[in-house]
Amino acid sequence: VRNAVGLSDLVKKEIVHETVYPKLLISLSQWKPRLDEESQLADRLDLWILPWIPHIDHRALLPSLVSECKSKVKGAVSFLQKLLPKDANFFETSIHALRPWRGVFKQESIHNMVSSSVTPRLARNLSKLSVKRDFTSQQWQAVDAALEFSNRGLMSDNEFLSVIEGELLPCWAD
Numbered sequence: 179v180r181n182a183v184g185l186s187d188l189v190k191k192e193i194v195h196e197t198v199y200p201k202l203l204i205s206l207s208q209w210k211p212r213l214d215e216e217s218q219l220a221d222r223l224d225l226w227i228l229p230w231i232p233h234i235d236h237r238a239l240l241p242s243l244v245s246e247c248k249s250k251v252k253g254a255v256s257f258l259q260k261l262l263p264k265d266a267n268f269f270e271t272s273i274h275a276l277r278p279w280r281g282v283f284k285q286e287s288i289h290n291m292v293s294s295s296v297t298p299r300l301a302r303n304l305s306k307l308s309v310k311r312d313f314t315s316q317q318w319q320a321v322d323a324a325l326e327f328s329n330r331g332l333m334s335d336n337e338f339l340s341v342i343e344g345e346l347l348p349c350w351a352d
Contacts, residue, residue, distance in 0.1 A: 190233070194230070194233045194234060195234070195236060195239065198230060198233070198234075199230075199234055199239055199243070202227060202230060202243065203242075203243065203246070205226070206223070206227065206243070206246050206247065206250060207246070209221070209223065209250060211250075211253065211254040211257040211258070213261060213262075217262060217264075217267050217271065218271055218274065219254060219258065219271055219274065219275050222274070222275065222278075223247055223250055223251060223254075224278035224279060227243070227247055228278060228282070231243075231244075231282065244282060244283070247279070247282070247283075248279075248283055248287060251275065251276065251279055251283075251291070252291050252295075254275055255272055255275060255276065255291055255295045255296070256295055258271050258272055258275065258295075259272075259295050259296075259299065265299060265300075265303050265319070265320065265323075266319045266323070268296075268299065269296070269299075269300065269319075269320075269323035269326070269327075270323075272292075272295070272296050273323075273326055273327065273330065273332065276288060276291065276292065276332050277330055277332065280330070280331055280332070285331065288331070288332055289332070289333065289334045289337070292327060292332050292333050292337075293333075293334070293337060296327065296333075297333065297337055297341060300320060300323060300324055300327070300341060301341050301344070301345045302345075303320040303323075304320050304321070304324065304341060304342075304345035304346045305345040305346075305348075307320060307321075307345075307346060309350045321346065324338060324341055324342065324346075
């Protein structure tokens, strides 16, 4: 029984390492971001890569796969930045694209992606916000997006505070 368990583990590892991993790498190298009808990222990487991550436990294979995924996700967020003119759509789609990778990429990597692609647009949006006395007609999409990025751990605390203090509070004070 003990040998059978070892043999089945060996066969599983060989199938994953020799068949699945190469196919994942080929598919990943060919993947290009595109939008679906609802302006969401189509064929998101997390849906077909992340289920295999626990099975690819090889020291050399996993880091190269994760590195390639990081590059593709970063490119996807840049793609979204250029292609989605509506800020609310961009923020929502970016959150959906980045959130699944929180447990895979280092937190610093996620923060850098958000800092370079999302934060400038978010800051610009917040700086243009006109705070109204009648709070019922106030549009808070940019503030909600900033809170969402922060609460999900996609934006660093320092950057969140900088955007709120530097862009939103001056509008509020005016």
